[in-house]
Amino acid sequence: MSAAQGNGHLESVRFLTPDGEQDVEAEAMFIFIGARPETDWLDGQVARDERGFILSGPDVGRPKGWPLERDPFLLETSMPGVFVAGDVRSGSVKRVASSVGEGAMAVRFVHEHLVP
């Protein structure tokens, strides 16, 4: 863990390391939390990459047992008709605009899946 230090503005960050406390000079600090995919509950349901992000489209390939004649659509997971968009998708840009765009794209693929 760490603690911010400074007089009126940030001057350093104190880290607690296994070897004790360490001060690192810093003028700014950005907190980046919430970036883990938390997809363990999908284990065995849809294919994921080594970090737990959900594979889709060309990245998922043609999974074993894939029942359709066509390959998975761009945002389609290893489960036919199940699509993924946004941060949880393996290889996604991890930005708001791209997540919203992928959501809109997924709707189009859902239609194509339902009415080929």
Ligand SMILES: Cc1cc2nc3c(=O)[nH]c(=O)nc-3n(C[C@H](O)[C@H](O)[C@H](O)COP(=O)(O)OP(=O)(O)OC[C@H]3O[C@@H](n4cnc5c(N)ncnc54)[C@H](O)[C@@H]3O)c2cc1C
């Ligand atoms: C600290 C930080 C700063 C960022 N700054 C920027 C920025 O400046 N500009 C930018 O464009 N992007 C930024 N991002 C990235 C941006 O927040 C994400 O790209 C965007 O929110 C992704 O949208 P999403 O809908 O894919 O996922 P999320 O916004 O993470 O939404 C997923 C939702 O699903 C819910 N959920 C999770 N699991 C389950 C479940 N099992 N059942 C039901 N609901 C579930 C979660 O609670 C959450 O509400 C930042 C991200 C972080 C963490």
